[in-house]
Amino acid sequence: MNDQIDAWREQVRAAAAAGGHLAIRGGGTKAFYGRAEAGVPLDTRAWRGIVNYEPSELVVTVRAGTPLAELEALLAAHGQMLAFEPPRFAPGGTVGGCVAAGLAGPRRAAVGGVRDFVLGARLIDGRGELLRFGGEVMKNVAGYDVSRALAGSLGTLGLIVEVSLKVLPRPPAEASLRFALDEAAALHRLNAWAGQPLPISASVWAGGVLTLRLSGAAAAVEAALGRLGGEHLPDAEADALWAGLRDHGDPFFAGEAPLWRLSVPSDALAVALPGTQLVEWGGAQRWLRADASAEAIRARAAALGGHATLFRHGERSGEVFHPLPAPLWALQRTLKQAFDPAGVFNPGRLYGGL
Template sequence: MSDLTEQWCERVRAAAAAGTALQIRGGGTKDFYGRIPVGELFDTLGHTGVVNYEPTELVVTVRAGTPLAELEALLATNGQMLAFEPPHFGAGATVGGCVAAGLAGPRRLAAGGVRDFVLGVKIIDGRGEALSFGGQVMKNVAGYDVSRAIAGSLGTLGLITEVSLKVLPRPVAEVTLRFEIEEQDALNRLNDWGGQPLPISGSTWRDGVLHLRLSGAEAAVRAAKQRLGGEVLDDVAGAAFWQAIREQQDGFFAPEAGEVLWRLSLPSSAAPVKLSGQQLIEWGGALRWLRSSLPADAIRERAAALGGHATAFRGFDRAGDVFHPLSAPLRAIHCRLKQAFDPAGIFNPGRFYNGI
């Protein structure tokens, strides 16, 4: 283990005094996400180690540069997991990068997102001060929940040094079902099933085929499988399918020339997107992936009309608006948060929005 907190504080103080932008980077596996990274490279890989792990308490505290695969391997030895299934997108993924990106995999449907599992964080703010928020227990609600604001902030608010995460037991049983069904019928069924006590832990629809994952106690999974029907995939094929979705190894996620891969966050009950291009639907209808060559304005207008927003995920001109444009009030909130945590504006400037 190595603790570089004090060294990092000194470097951040020097950067703030000089007005030097810092590009915070762990394993670099999510460099593609967001607007173009700028600034002097700040490598977090040397700050590693598990600080505390209490399997019986379902809590682990780990330094930001720790490899994500290393943490997941440790949890697996105790039959536990990060329930939000964070994608790695490469062997170098770190815990800090996982939290900063705020991306979750198929199990987000049932378990929740990254910020739902962050109990506490330690960061270095833009003044070079080491700060601690939250803790290592669930009942820690005093004051503003900064830990949740840090999750998904892409390093724009502070340099993450340490994270405390809630973990969960791995499911005893798991099975994948396959159904041939059209989009609207799939959305209807997913929303209907979502309101029932079914152990659904993942759903993916594409090209007239719905895959559904059931996870939990053997009796619950067996009963749900008998009730829902469908074709049962063998364990190896099922695990490979969900791994390909989680890590975006499926060919769908590689846009061709002229295409952009869009991530549309919508109400699960929203109508079909009905835009030209290829589509893959996750999270019971709440996450719609779209590969399309349509103009950004057309896609964002349709997403907004359906009650959601659209993010350009891959294949986009990253000098432009990658994330859905903010309303004036929301932009003001973003600016105030940035000013409070990073007054000199040195951390990953412009990674979310130009000028922030």
């Protein structure tokens, strides 16, 4: 076993015995997300490198401290990608942080989220034990759900050491279209198009403009361009737009006003709250810049059939994620107890008392 792994296991055991806490951190690019960090920093960046990559198998196994940019450069050299388009809010993000945060970019509605691409993982639990779940093949189901549970856990279940991810080929052709539409008309069209065989890989509405990205075989993209109409964006402009949405470099995300992320059914009505809004994922993800109270925003999200997260800025001393129903809260506590009974890892980062 590697010296670094042994050292981490001993550090975890010592913290558990002393009632201490460890704050797992990679590049720190998502430190703003969730509740405040607490505990002695545990930096994963020394544990980096590609463990196994067979392009023909569409699977890569990588150490958690590996820079996300390094992995994506390797995949791009083979015409492949992480299809969920993980955000890069700043340089230096790691693969482990990408999985732990569980955040996906514009392609999420078309291909799935982070957890849909996690095939297996190794992690150190709160007892200092090195555990393995899942595997490196897409049909492997042993422990598969445990591996997927790590996505979005914000490091509260254990220290991810290694992860196996499904990758996909880059689409042969892409094109983007722009339409001048108000919010109601944009949502109506997005839901109508969702029921048709169109190669839509991303969408965004903001400020009276709806933009679509089409991805797939050249013939399918060309046919959709002719069918949908709209203004065809130059490739460079389109690439900048989608990258700005993925990494929150778009002007909409600038500033210090509270940024809320609402997850609702794609056919939900308008959020109808004061503030500015940006709509992604075919209507299922609504970003809101607003100073309204958390209670008002969460009540409106619930009325629309969804939930709301205080994604960035604003008052973060309370709960930033939508309160869980009692059965789900009990499940979260059971998972935490099973993996980290002494509460060593990232205490309170996901929810207070967890």
